[in-house]
Amino acid sequence: MFLEGKVKSYITDRGFGFIQVDGESKDLFFHIHDFPNKNFVPKIGERLKFLIVEDNGKLKADQIVRLDLKQSNFDDQANIATHFHIQQNASPRFNKNGRKGHIFSILGLIVIAVLAVKVYGKYQDYRQARQQKTEQLMQQQAKIVTQQRQALGDLPDHIISEQGKRNLEDHIYLTNKPRSEKVSASIDQQNAVQHQQASQFKCDGRTHCSQMRSYDEAVFFLRNCPNTEMDGDNDGEPCERQFGR
The missing domain is CATH 1.10.246 (Serum Albumin; Chain A, Domain 1)
Structure with missing residues (x-):
């Protein structure tokens, strides 16, 4: 025969508590395993309906029904349990194919990343060569x-x-x-340069290195103008010390 009562105490860490039975002075022991839904922790004062059974010489509550919980809560929990059950019992072949597809996707991303790095490296080499x-x-x-x-x-x-x-x-x-x-x-x-130099320079009576403005001018005077004194060692190179030759 089902009786009714309310939760008087509950020890969460140990998973048991006591029910204050309607019309009875002695409290009744219960365990969380005897609840139809263990995801909702029993609350103090929650109304219950239950049977009294004997377990190892002691009385306890069994087949507990939680009267204060809304039916929607039970429906939500039932849907969650059904979804979990479907996932647990899904076809191994389906799961295997899913894992293969996931692996192929990862491999494809790796290949794309490697190709992108290579293309970028070649582009950088091209830019560097062009800049050089x-x-x-x-x-x-x-x-x-x-x-x-x-x-x-x-x-x-x-x-x-x-x-x-x-x-x-x-x-x-x-x-x-x-x-x-x-x-x-x-x-x-070379002929054009010599012609340009000939048109640039002309013999004007200068004979010394100190009077020359450039090495090319000194060469022109040495080769084309008389009485120059710019090649003391007669090696054909004028004003070597002055122009660092």
Whole structure:
């Protein structure tokens, strides 16, 4: 016969408590395992319906029904238990296929990441090579400008820059020509430089190194003007100490 009562005490750590039975002076022992839903902890004063049974010579509550819990709580718990049961009993084949798909997805992401790193590395190498080539061309142009400044003396910077640019273009052109054409072009370029120097310098009576403004001017005077005194050791190189030769 079912009786009713309410929870009088409950020890959470040990999972048991006592029920105050309606119309009885003695409390009845209960254990959490005898509750239909163990996810909801018994509350003090909660109404229960139960049977009294004997267990190892002692009386306790059994087949406990929790009267204060709403039916919706039971329905929610039943749905959760059903969903958990379906997951636990799912087809092993389905679970195996799911794991395989997950592994393939991870492998695909790894492959994509590796390819992206390689492509980025090649792009960085290309940019670095292009930057080095540009720097080399700039260094060549600066060198040519310096040489032109020494050869032409104190001329405006924009004139020297234009001359250096033309010389750089000539250098690139000569680099890509056949050897025979390179030799011919080099000779033409030397003749052009000599002609330019001839038009730049002229014999005006100067004979000493201290009167020279550049090494190229001293060479011109030594080779083309009389009575110069700029090559004491007669080696064809004038004003060596002055111009650091």
